[in-house]
Amino acid sequence: MANTADDERGTLSRRELLKRVGLVGAAAASASAQALIPAAAMARPAEASPSAQAGALGREALETLTAAEADTLEAMVARVIPTDDNGPGATEARAAHYIDRALSGALASSLEAYRSGLSAVDNYARASKGAPFARLSTQQQDAMLQDMENNVASGFAPDASTFFNLVRAHTIQGTFSDPYYGGNANFVGWDLIGYPGVRLAVTANDQRLDPKLIPTHKSAYDYAMFSRTRPARASLKRRDARWRLV
Amino acid sequence: MAIGLKKTDVVIVGLGAVGGVAALPLARAGLDVIGLEAGTWLTPADFAPDELRNNVRGWPQAAQKANHEVPTHRPNASAAYSPRPAIHPMMNAVGGTTLHYWAQSWRLNPWDFKVVSETSRRYGASRIPKGSTVEDWPFGLDELEPYYEEVENELGVSGKAGNLNGKIDPRGNIFEGSRKHEYPMPPLRGTGFTELMATTARKLGWHPFPGPAAINSRTYQNRAGCAYHGYCNRGGCHVSAKGSTAVTTIPKAQETKRLEVVTQAIVTTIEVDKDGRVSGVNYVKNGEEYFQPADVVLLASYVYENVRVLLLSKSKAYPNGLSNNHAQVGRHYFSHNTGASVTALFPRDLNNWYGLPAQGAAVDDWADDNFDHSGLDFIGGGNLWVYSDRRPISAANMSTFGQAPQWGSAWKAFVKKNADRWNTAYLQKTTLPYEDNYLDLDPSVRDPLGFPVCRITAEFNDNENKIAAFVQDKMVEWFMTAGAVATEKGPIGTMGPTTHAYGGTRMGNNPDTNVVDRWGFSHEVPNLGILGASVMGTSGAHNPTLTAQALAWRTAEYLARNWKTIGK
Numbered sequence: 001m002a003n004t005a006d007d008e009r010g011t012l013s014r015r016e017l018l019k020r021v022g023l024v025g026a027a028a029a030s031a032s033a034q035a036l037i038p039a040a041a042m043a044r045p046a047e048a049s050p051s052a053q054a055g056a057l058g059r060e061a062l063e064t065l066t067a068a069e070a071d072t073l074e075a076m077v078a079r080v081i082p083t084d085d086n087g088p089g090a091t092e093a094r095a096a097h098y099i100d101r102a103l104s105g106a107l108a109s110s111l112e113a114y115r116s117g118l119s120a121v122d123n124y125a126r127a128s129k130g131a132p133f134a135r136l137s138t139q140q141q142d143a144m145l146q147d148m149e150n151n152v153a154s155g156f157a158p159d160a161s162t163f164f165n166l167v168r169a170h171t172i173q174g175t176f177s178d179p180y181y182g183g184n185a186n187f188v189g190w191d192l193i194g195y196p197g198v199r200l201a202v203t204a205n206d207q208r209l210d211p212k213l214i215p216t217h218k219s220a221y222d223y224a225m226f227s228r229t230r231p232a233r234a235s236l237k238r239r240d241a242r243w244r245l246v
Numbered sequence: 247m248a249i250g251l252k253k254t255d256v257v258i259v260g261l262g263a264v265g266g267v268a269a270l271p272l273a274r275a276g277l278d279v280i281g282l283e284a285g286t287w288l289t290p291a292d293f294a295p296d297e298l299r300n301n302v303r304g305w306p307q308a309a310q311k312a313n314h315e316v317p318t319h320r321p322n323a324s325a326a327y328s329p330r331p332a333i334h335p336m337m338n339a340v341g342g343t344t345l346h347y348w349a350q351s352w353r354l355n356p357w358d359f360k361v362v363s364e365t366s367r368r369y370g371a372s373r374i375p376k377g378s379t380v381e382d383w384p385f386g387l388d389e390l391e392p393y394y395e396e397v398e399n400e401l402g403v404s405g406k407a408g409n410l411n412g413k414i415d416p417r418g419n420i421f422e423g424s425r426k427h428e429y430p431m432p433p434l435r436g437t438g439f440t441e442l443m444a445t446t447a448r449k450l451g452w453h454p455f456p457g458p459a460a461i462n463s464r465t466y467q468n469r470a471g472c473a474y475h476g477y478c479n480r481g482g483c484h485v486s487a488k489g490s491t492a493v494t495t496i497p498k499a500q501e502t503k504r505l506e507v508v509t510q511a512i513v514t515t516i517e518v519d520k521d522g523r524v525s526g527v528n529y530v531k532n533g534e535e536y537f538q539p540a541d542v543v544l545l546a547s548y549v550y551e552n553v554r555v556l557l558l559s560k561s562k563a564y565p566n567g568l569s570n571n572h573a574q575v576g577r578h579y580f581s582h583n584t585g586a587s588v589t590a591l592f593p594r595d596l597n598n599w600y601g602l603p604a605q606g607a608a609v610d611d612w613a614d615d616n617f618d619h620s621g622l623d624f625i626g627g628g629n630l631w632v633y634s635d636r637r638p639i640s641a642a643n644m645s646t647f648g649q650a651p652q653w654g655s656a657w658k659a660f661v662k663k664n665a666d667r668w669n670t671a672y673l674q675k676t677t678l679p680y681e682d683n684y685l686d687l688d689p690s691v692r693d694p695l696g697f698p699v700c701r702i703t704a705e706f707n708d709n710e711n712k713i714a715a716f717v718q719d720k721m722v723e724w725f726m727t728a729g730a731v732a733t734e735k736g737p738i739g740t741m742g743p744t745t746h747a748y749g750g751t752r753m754g755n756n757p758d759t760n761v762v763d764r765w766g767f768s769h770e771v772p773n774l775g776i777l778g779a780s781v782m783g784t785s786g787a788h789n790p791t792l793t794a795q796a797l798a799w800r801t802a803e804y805l806a807r808n809w810k811t812i813g814k
Contacts, residue, residue, distance in 0.1 A: 081653070082654060082658065084658065086655070086658055086662050089658065106303055142654060145654075168653055172642050172643060173302060175642070177298040180296070190638055192658070193661060193665035194595070194662075194665060195665075200473060200475055200484065201474070202475050202476065202600040203474075207474065208438040209438030225291050226294040226484075231294075
């Protein structure tokens with residue numbers, strides 16, 4: 001972001017100023033509701049190898065990660081929000097699918113962190129437990145995630161807890177965000193915490209202490225007034241150089 | 247050369263909370279006004295109830311002009327810089343941040359205008375905190391009252407008067423200054439939770455009331471009443487119940503045919519003529535440079551950008567930046583002491599899933615000088631505010647109050663049970679300006695045009711820390727009396743980029759310590775007016791927007807009334 005090449009406006013050549021002006025002007029011009037994607041999101045197009053997709057039976061086609069990476073990620077999110085007596089977890093919510101998709105879009109700036117982090121997870125699993133993370137028992141997996149959270153697992157850059165917290169944050173997003181983005185499948189996340197769902201109008205009765213509301217099970221974009229203004233949710237169809245300002 | 251445009255009477259830099267208000271009295275007075283806005287128009291269909299987009303990913307700030315200009319921050323001149331936020335706290339659009347702000351629309355209380363004289367009178371001058379540059383405002387609340395009323399009517403503010411021509415009504419804020427008229431609309435409705443909290447406050451002997459909001463509680467001026475759907479906080483209003491200037495004063499000004507709105511216009515500098523008067527502004531739009539000449543310039547961008555544009559606009563007459571020959575531009579900066587929150591855990595569901603941050607219960611018993619400070623070691627206080635506003639991602643990200651781990655089955659069980667059982671109070675507290683807290687230009691960080699961004703050098707002082715501790719204790723007492731089983735106190739935070747920034751172009755009679763005069767015009771540049779919280783010298787314990795808007799209306803009306811002398 002910082003640009004230290006020039007001192008004051010007065011020292012900028014006109015050509016240089018106009019060059020920059022052009023960049024910013026174009027950026028502003030495309031700042032419509034549909035195009036509000038951070039520059040970082042444009043950095044890399046979607047990339048999914050056919051073999052990766054073929055290897056993942058019962059899983060949505062991968063949009064960013066390799067099959068091996070996705071296996072590790074699926075296993076991690078399944079322990080962060082497990083499927084248990086309290087019902088479906090991140091697996092059923094398809095949180096890993098949300099992350100895979102977003103890594104080619106709004107979370108593209110985290111892609112390198114995922115590539116190196118998922119690799120480090122498997123390396124650490126092999127070194128300490130003798131198998132890739134996805135093949136460990138759930139107890140072994142939990143012990144390893146604990147090591148990462150406590151930042152005692154080695155081989156991570158910058159460190160294990162940073163990657164753990166990244167995955168945790170995105171698992172929560174993928175479990176509790178609007179299903180439009182590929183997670184919270186069948187609204188399992190919202191049902192888990194009792195969120196009664198997106199409504200466009202809420203009555204006084206709906207705000208009493210004991211409202212007994214029936215979940216709407218609707219995405220924001222299921223409502224007609226928003227269906228035309230959907231944000232880009234995943235991989236971007238075009239690469240837009242105008243956004244790479246700095 | 248920049249493309250020269252036809253001269254206009256008034257050019258307004260920024261059509262947000264204050265520029266959008268100022269345009270109306272000017273246009274109604276028959277002046278030709280050009281409003282330059284860096285953002286675009288947004289429509290109700292843009293305001294989808296989408297927490298991930300709005301609140302997590304920071305739409306619509308994420309890709310805007312302001313986002314290339316996020317100020318840097320360091321606590322003091324010898325401290326390391328704080329991490330620079332990825333997203334600017336404010337947004338660019340016609341209507342600016344009023345499109346998605348909380349819309350709490352408070353008048354300041356009488357004490358806020360007279361902190362120095364009232365503190366000295368009641369407790370002695372030694373009680374003004376050391377190093378503070380606080381001054382009394384050049385006028386009292388009574389002077390601003392008609393302008394508050396004007397703006398409340400134009401935007402549509404819902405609320406309940408607590409002091410109508412001196413008659414105290416406990417259904418409103420009994421500590422407020424006298425109002426001439428009731429609010430244009432009744433307050434937003436209460437919820438089961440906010441009513442529980444209000445009842446509890448009364449049990450404590452306090453005086454709770456519904457806070458004022460620029461949000462329709464019923465149909466008003468052909469705009470719908472609030473739908474309470476829970477996503478307007480950062481998401482905007484899909485039924486235009488929120489009284490953003492984009493749906494109120496700006497369209498009204500356009501109806502006069504006197505306001506021309508220019509969108510995607512990025513103002514870079516203000517030009518000065520040979521007499522030291524401003525002659526117009528330079529802006530960039532779609533890759534072209536323009537010069538918009540005007541008889542009067544009203545600078546109405548946000549606090550950081552107001553200061554930045556002035557400091558960047560150097561000339562022979564103003565070698566250190568426009569209107570800065572007294573070295574006051576950037577001084578007396580402060581960011582509102584709104585950290586140091588309190589979060590409570592209750593043993594039952596609260597049903598906070600819907601509503602909005604402006605739908606709540608307020609207590610002003612511990613704000614300003616509403617209580618005796620004789621035995622205390624600080625001045626000022628805080629407004630206590632609880633409200634109904636919860637979305638699923640933030641609910642799942644709740645504190646576990648030390649009762650559960652951060653992931654796994656035990657975490658899941660905790661969140662399943664408690665996602666709707668917590669509430670965080672919003673505590674706005676008196677904040678003062680200090681000698682060592684200021685804004686200037688960053689020596690190394692620049693925007694894509696090559697201009698330095700604004701740099702904040704500021705930290706909270708003893709008085710702010712002591713208020714925070716005092717007010718947090720009161721809030722804990724309120725929550726626990728209401729039945730909470732646990733509370734957690736948040737940190738006070740930094741004075742970095744915030745939605746509640748003040749100062750930098752302070753208003754006052756003394757040109758040695760203030761940039762603008764009592765009317766909002768520069769002491770040095772007679773045809774330059776400055777709008778926004780950058781002119782405010784005290785914060786009070788309430789949101790700044792309505793005060794900044796009342797001041798903007800007052801400056802604009804003064805300009806229209808004195809056009810022959812100011813406009814020339």
